[in-house]
Amino acid sequence: xxxxxxxxxxxxxxxxxxxxxxxxxxxxxxxxxxxxxxxxxxxxxxxxxxxxxxxxxxxxxxxxxxxxxxxxxxxxxxxxxxxxxxxxxxxxxxxxxxxxxxxxxxxxxxxxxxxxxxxxxxxxxxxxxxxxx
Numbered sequence: 001x002x003x004x005x006x007x008x009x010x011x012x013x014x015x016x017x018x019x020x021x022x023x024x025x026x027x028x029x030x031x032x033x034x035x036x037x038x039x040x041x042x043x044x045x046x047x048x049x050x051x052x053x054x055x056x057x058x059x060x061x062x063x064x065x066x067x068x069x070x071x072x073x074x075x076x077x078x079x080x081x082x083x084x085x086x087x088x089x090x091x092x093x094x095x096x097x098x099x100x101x102x103x104x105x106x107x108x109x110x111x112x113x114x115x116x117x118x119x120x121x122x123x124x125x126x127x128x129x130x131x132x133x
Contacts (some may be wrong), residue, residue, distance in 0.1 A: 010053035017046035021117045033110040034097040041094035043117035047124045086116040
């Protein structure tokens with residue numbers, strides 16, 4: 001995918017983030033915590049990609065997306081620093097949930113991931129509203 005600056009793409013990715021967030025709630029209510037972690041993480045990831053849609057940049061790897069976001073938005077305090085820590089934690093929990101067969105997740109950990117997704121969606125909505133080019 002070639003990088004392009006796009007309000008429409010930013011809005012589309014944010015809608016995807018909201019859909020993933022809703023899925024995480026459904027999965028959480030069904031006590032499917034590993035799957036809920038996955039959807040919460042993807043909500044976070046699509047929220048970040050939404051912000052990056054307003055720049056002429058794109059990455060193929062998740063770790064590159066997150067590193068760029070941390071460097072250019074968290075470290076510069078465009079978004080709160082504590083959100084950067086929460087994003088890192090969500091990434092780790094998602095990887096453990098998806099790839100570690102012996103990973104046992106507690107409902108409280110999953111709920112934290114879902115709350116991070118909700119928080120980031122709100123922050124990104126505000127950012128996009130105030131920074132569309």
